[in-house]
Amino acid sequence: MGTFLGADLHCHSVFSDGVERPAALVKRALDAGLSAFALSDHDAVHGLPEFEEAAKGTGLVPVAGAELSTRCDGDDVHVLGLFLDPTEPLLVAKLAAMREARGRRGEAMVEKLASIGLPLDLAKIREVVGDGAFGRPHVARAMVEAGYVKDFDDAFQRYLTRGKPGYVPKPKWTLPEAIASIRKAGGLAVVAHPVWYTDPEKVVAQGCAAGLDGLETLHVDHNGAKEGEFARLAARWRLLVTAGSDFHAPGEGRAGVGARRLPEEAWSLLVKAAAKRRDESGRPPLDLSPR
Ligand code: AMP
Ligand code: FE
Ligand code: FE
Numbered sequence: 001m002g003t004f005l006g007a008d009l010h011c012h013s014v015f016s017d018g019v020e021r022p023a024a025l026v027k028r029a030l031d032a033g034l035s036a037f038a039l040s041d042h043d044a045v046h047g048l049p050e051f052e053e054a055a056k057g058t059g060l061v062p063v064a065g066a067e068l069s070t071r072c073d074g075d076d077v078h079v080l081g082l083f084l085d086p087t088e089p090l091l092v093a094k095l096a097a098m099r100e101a102r103g104r105r106g107e108a109m110v111e112k113l114a115s116i117g118l119p120l121d122l123a124k125i126r127e128v129v130g131d132g133a134f135g136r137p138h139v140a141r142a143m144v145e146a147g148y149v150k151d152f153d154d155a156f157q158r159y160l161t162r163g164k165p166g167y168v169p170k171p172k173w174t175l176p177e178a179i180a181s182i183r184k185a186g187g188l189a190v191v192a193h194p195v196w197y198t199d200p201e202k203v204v205a206q207g208c209a210a211g212l213d214g215l216e217t218l219h220v221d222h223n224g225a226k227e228g229e230f231a232r233l234a235a236r237w238r239l240l241v242t243a244g245s246d247f248h249a250p251g252e253g254r255a256g257v258g259a260r261r262l263p264e265e266a267w268s269l270l271v272k273a274a275a276k277r278r279d280e281s282g283r284p285p286l287d288l289s290p291r
């Protein structure tokens, strides 16, 4: 490999609540000068073949990922599975069931909003979702388009977060279940954006008891002080560290692909751990060559 220019290991496409296809995201990664890049759609690995295909001939190292929503005491904890085998049958089946449940939950959200005088075109939203994972961002974008809210964030703040009138919970993995499924698929399990949780230390402790591998210390929602705090937390628990832009769509308030990037040394540790995990899982070997 030539000079390593960083890895962005968290990103969403149309296969969940992002707005771009994998090829467009790969282009963003190349424009950002990244060396490695992960697609990590919510409850979805079926976009990974298209992602892999899009990376061909680019020199990029594509990393197969997914982001699972778990419940850990009072917190909704997101767990990234990275370097996983997207053909692992149990994972594939469980994710398909989760997406079905998300579809029903999405309809329930639209019904709730209609009942308070904010009707949306469900068929149109369904068309946008396609065979991807239906998420709150789909509803938020439809609300912006309908003129019910001033922007994407406003939709969440007034209607779509817990306790607000459009909110409907969705089924979630338990933290140990998610970690076990990721490991079984030969992947590394990483707690995403720890700044989102009321007690990150507790999440990490419970995660480590279940076989957690890493912590996303570098994330667009973390400021410098938080990054330092989470780096120390990861070090205390001997966790690997990752970096992510969590890109979903342009113009929704977050910086773009490559906004957070993992340096070479941390990337090398991840690669070593991932290769070992893959060996132990009995899944096909991991290919981390530039495509
Ligand atoms: P869901 O998985 O359907 O519950 O939706 C969660 C997704 O909504 C997250 O992955 C983010 O993409 C987005 N999201 C959650 N909370 C907010 C928020 N307060 N503001 C903007 N986007 C959010
Ligand atoms: Fe999302
Ligand atoms: Fe997340």
Ligand code: ZN
Pocket (backbone or CB within 6 Å): 010, 011, 012, 067, 246
């Ligand atoms: Zn995400």
